Amino acid sequence: MSDESPNQLGTPTPEELREQVERTHDGLARTVGAPAPEGDLAAQAKEKAAVVREQAAAVREQAAEKAAAASDQLREKTEQAAQAVRDRTPEAVREKTAQAAAQVREKTGQARRYAADRTPDPLLEKADRAATAARANRAPLLAGGALLVAFLLIRRSRGRNR
Template identity: 60%
Template sequence: MKDASQDNTGTPTPEELREQVERTRDKLGQTVEELAAKADLREQTKDKVAAVKERAAGKAGTASGRMRHLTEQAARRVKDRTPDAVLEESARVTAQLRERTVRVGQYAAVKAPDPLRERAERAAKAVRANRAPLLTGSALLVAFLLVRRSRGRNR
């Protein structure tokens, strides 16, 4: 049976040809866009970098949380195993150190030259800004030394 849109010779009409050309153009445009997206190395690199950054941030957050948890556990264990007399002496020595530090700071503020004072202030700010890592590191060092000391006794 003949299609009404074709003439008697079986060739498509001009309207059908236009539609066919339009469909082909659409398909070709989509194909070109897909190929351009695949060839866009810069965009692919950006996407991969973003994915790697996201994974790294997630892993860093997880590791940080785990490290914080382990540090807290270690600090609790050290505190639990430390005799009360040692804790009290530690608190007393800490108070003395704070008092002496204040006195030395006051003396240095009066006697030290300006450039030295400025450097000391910058160092103090850096220590205050990084207090948590410094305390964590100190706690880990104490825990390590206590474990090492106890293992030495057990041999």
């Protein structure tokens, strides 16, 4: 058997193997030495991130425009509905409503003054502190109230299921 002829199993000769290795080596040298088709990955990632930021800004802007348009449209429809109610309500009913509203405001003021006059000062101070604390901590109070309502609704619905 010579170095040039393939053996009986059909495997390549040493010369053919050398040629294959050289072709592979040349191909790798060209691949490693060639510049990347679109730059390095970090630059590509930065470009894609910039595109995504621009798209997000455009979507936010569109959403803000749509929200403003919807708000304006809602405000206009509300004004139209209020005007329609005013136009269809008889003058006598509007006068009676205005008189009733004035009476309610007057009676509310009287009740407020009466309560303020009759309530002891220490209790007024405590109520004022409690109101100030409630205003300062609205979020936890609202969350607690929502939890209480949810608890009561769940309890009520379970009571009906029994």
